[in-house]
Amino acid sequence: MNKGKIQNAVPEVIIKIFDLIYGPVRDMIDRYTGKGDNTD
DSSP states (O other): HHHHHHHHHHHHHHHHHHHHHHHHHHHHHEEEEEEEEEEE
């Protein structure tokens, strides 16, 4: 039971960390490439 809960929680933590790291990085890349209003 605990194993399943941990496995379910891990992706959420990774996504949150990824957003914290990738968000500013993506903004910087957009600024340097001049694509600040691009749509993914």
